[in-house]
Amino acid sequence: MTHEVFETHQVRWWVWTVLLALAMSATQSVILIPFFLGLLFWIVRRVARVQRHTFSMLVGLIASILLLRIMFQMFFGIPVGNTILFRLPEIDILNVGLRIGGIFTLESLQTAAREAITLGGIIVALLASSMMIPVSSLVRRLPSGFSNVALVLSIALSFLPQLLKDVKRNLRANRWRGHSKPKLGVLATNLVNVVENALEKSIQLSASMWRRGLGSDNERRSNSLGLFGTILFLSAYLIAFLFTFHVSLLLLGLLGLALVAYSLGTSVTRPITLSVADVNKSSFVVLSVALAVVGIWLTDTLSVEFLLFLVIASLSWLLVRANEVQIRHA
């Protein structure tokens, strides 16, 4: 087996996962959802070579979400379909239509499983991104006008990876100190401490970025045009959020695209290196983009709003690129 090196930009990886998460949230296809999830896990484990225990934790997370969602559906959900799998004792609550237990159907199981895998997939996609690409790579590409936002974002976005690390640290400390409670019990006991520690580490990371220039008023690379493009996009996103949730999801993906365009223009460092086994890099990129688009297409959300914001996205992109050209000529 030969191994070739595949290079992708930090932001591009984030956009890829955001688009994948977007596609997963949008599609209803029972074939595409597991396919997306499989693709994500393959990338995370084989291409990005995330450590084995981290990978196991991600798989465990999906399994927990799946289990909880099915249990919830079993005890509290409204039955869907007619293929009864089993029947639990049913308790009506206050005669207002609420119940616990009752029949559990194959269709309910399918719905719960699909929703759980989708939700789990989105969480894992975003977690994987923040674990694989340090959040600093993203926030430092925000225009200088957003320096304080960038600082807060850096704390917020690095929180989840730090939390995962601290959960592991806490479980290990409990073993060292001879506590033999089940893992969930340990975490429940130390939840506040774990969260505090993770936040503290995120703040330390931000402090390190601040000491080295994040938030500096010296960054004039993104002048008013670049800033205008970004503000335009953020405004469009906020307006869209007022319309529908789906459109806002789409715009989130497009915002990512705009950030890619921005970052490609301003990137100064070498792209991150990922290794790919027996994969042609161009086909990899085409396949990922195609999958994201197909996911969106299948949801019938290729609406007027979507087209409108495609235009805004292109406009922003052009503004940013033009801005970069101007700077280079100057």
Next chain:
Amino acid sequence: MLDIQNLSFRYPKQQVFTDLNLRFNEPGIHLIAGPTGIGKSTLLEIIAGSTPLFKGGDLLGSIWMKDVNLFHISQSERVRTVGFVGSDPSAMFVSQIVFDEIAFALRFLNLERPEITLRVKEIARTFRIEELLYREIDSLSAGQKQRVAIASVLVVGPALLLLDEPTSALDPIMSNKLLELVQNYSRANNIYTLMSEHRTDRVLEFATSVTLLDRAATFTPAESLRFLSSPSVFPILQEFFDIETCYSVNSFRDSLRDLPQQQLLSKEESLGNAHDIVVTNACIDVDTNPVLHDINLSFARGSITALIGENGAGKTTLIHSVLGDYCPSKGSIALDGKETSALRGVNLLKSFGIVPSNPQDLFLCHSVSQECALADQDRNLIIGTTLNTFKELAPTVSLDTHPRDLSSGQQLSLALAIALASQPEVLLLDEPTRGLDGKTKALLIERLLQCKALGACIILATHDMELVAQLADRVLVMKSGTISAEGTPQEILCSTTGFQTLTGEIFAPLPLLTVDDVRLAYQHA
């Protein structure tokens, strides 16, 4: 000139400085020393500007760097003026690739891409990390990480460099190399380098001045010898031999060259015969990467074994494998015939005590007193046992302080108290003197010898050769995941290049590893 004027600082629950005045008149390495918890790291963080901004507290006074008040400069000016590297460089890395890490700060200086590349390569050449530029930071050794961290702040050309315990996790060879690099760079570029350190002996010869924070005063290295507390070797030897002030190995060797070549008898080693921890053909993989290869070892009760070796040799992995954190992919690690990786709960606690390299990894509670109470409760000790041990090691700490807010030396003291209080059968210590001042270190040595006398099997991984020489019965040298040499401290430390004590370096080739060895050898001379 760097001038600290009337600096007062207070954390919400603790006054750290009151009207501190310090002045550094010339570029070079300025050593900041003082007991654990005196505020060395805090002072550096205040100068860097991140305290109180990110940690809270009340600050008064001013800090002037060449007529610029550091408290009244813009963020971009600050980046160009001050560079800070914390005691744990891993906590400050913001990128995955070395090149990106070094270029991070340049990104905010509005430089063109070729200029950035040029500067990164230039600083990488100076710090001899050119070949690492496209490596992932996680794959670097501690020494390489330290150099990357320093390069990534010096790349912007600050006039002031702040280094918090830069050699505490480095082996003696790497530590000397790093100090030499920083000294040369500081001199060549007129940089003021403030460096906090507990291992003062190894830094003195590179230092321009020494500031003792407990005395709030600055001295020349020679003057500082009068005030440096144990375990500083130089003042003791100086007094013993009645020679002029020396604070480097070479000057000491010159002063002592006329002394008679005494031969010290080897210490009698009393290794027990019973081997209670047996490691048989053990191979350990960490995240599928093979780290330890075919290790065959045994550790007896009532003995102290020191693991030494270069950064990344596998010492920490061996410690955690003995504890059962890693399951051997081949072979076995057993305590009294039982696999250690199978030990859980009370059985594990009864057998093992651990002080990890990052003491914070051991803490579970919100305050020092809660941590100590939990340790007592876990081990069925009389209430207050752990707390008393901690008070002995760190008497000045407020007991309602969050463990996270302790200084690195105080955190280590707390971890040591938790591990020592119950007198476990096997005590595992990973870098147990990192950040400890001389007095606390002497207490630690005393407690470890007591544990040994009570029959404990003590295994410690360390870069502190003085500790090895004073404590260990047996030394194992690790290299690339294997045991490359084994013997008594005298056999190993006198024969292995780069792993000598300071006294050993001064008196080489005589096998005199500690001040006590020297006294014994020359008391009749």
